[in-house]
Amino acid sequence: MSLPIADIVQAGRTFDPKNRTMTGDLRPAIETLFHELDAAKVDYVLVGGVALLAYIQGRNTQDIDLLVRPDELTKIDWNATVKDADFGVASYHGVNVDLLLRSNLLFDQVARERRTTTDFAGQRVRVATREGLILLKLHALPDLYRRGDLARAALFETDILMLHQGVEVDDAALLDELAAHRPPHDIAELRRILDEQRSRRRFV
Numbered sequence: 001m002s003l004p005i006a007d008i009v010q011a012g013r014t015f016d017p018k019n020r021t022m023t024g025d026l027r028p029a030i031e032t033l034f035h036e037l038d039a040a041k042v043d044y045v046l047v048g049g050v051a052l053l054a055y056i057q058g059r060n061t062q063d064i065d066l067l068v069r070p071d072e073l074t075k076i077d078w079n080a081t082v083k084d085a086d087f088g089v090a091s092y093h094g095v096n097v098d099l100l101l102r103s104n105l106l107f108d109q110v111a112r113e114r115r116t117t118t119d120f121a122g123q124r125v126r127v128a129t130r131e132g133l134i135l136l137k138l139h140a141l142p143d144l145y146r147r148g149d150l151a152r153a154a155l156f157e158t159d160i161l162m163l164h165q166g167v168e169v170d171d172a173a174l175l176d177e178l179a180a181h182r183p184p185h186d187i188a189e190l191r192r193i194l195d196e197q198r199s200r201r202r203f204v
Helices: 005-014 027-039 048-052 070-075 105-113 130-146 150-163 171-178 184-199
Strands: 045-047 064-068 087-092 095-101 115-120 123-128
Touching (some): 027 087, 027 095, 027 123, 045 048, 045 105, 045 130, 064 070, 105 115, 105 130, 123 130, 130 150, 130 171, 171 184
Parallel strands (some): 064 095
Antiparallel strands (some): 045 064, 087 095
16 A cells, blocks of 8 residues: 555645645655654554545545654654643644644554554555544544534544445444443444444435
């Protein structure tokens, strides 16, 4: 598997209608970022919109999303800032990086158990598996709905639907795994969402 990470982010920046300024070529910085992460032995895993494009088509994104340990944030110079117990941000030579902190038990579990590798710029990049990405999307949905962030919730539901296309995914096993991190009523609602997605059949 090969993933053109730099081209994906560059295209997302270039064609964003909200981006009213000219975007320079970020591709060299993105390539250097992953080389530097490896050189500093940062145990990262790529997630988010870029990782999704290893499995589905049509997703647009402007940022790099990484699972990373909080104690490794200072291993490279990227102005990393912790926002709360689970998330942080960084900027590497103009490249925006969203950080999912592995002090969160589910994030750490995905990083340890739901990872694979992909080719990028002559190196192997660690990326979440399809099931790992579904777990992260499911985990985020209840909070998005409670905050009233319906646009992002709808996007995440679409991502989950697309990640199921053409493959067999054991949803029951994923929900069992998620149950250690979410209350029972959240799991029940997530199960209803997945059942509804599986029941959709158009023009048959």
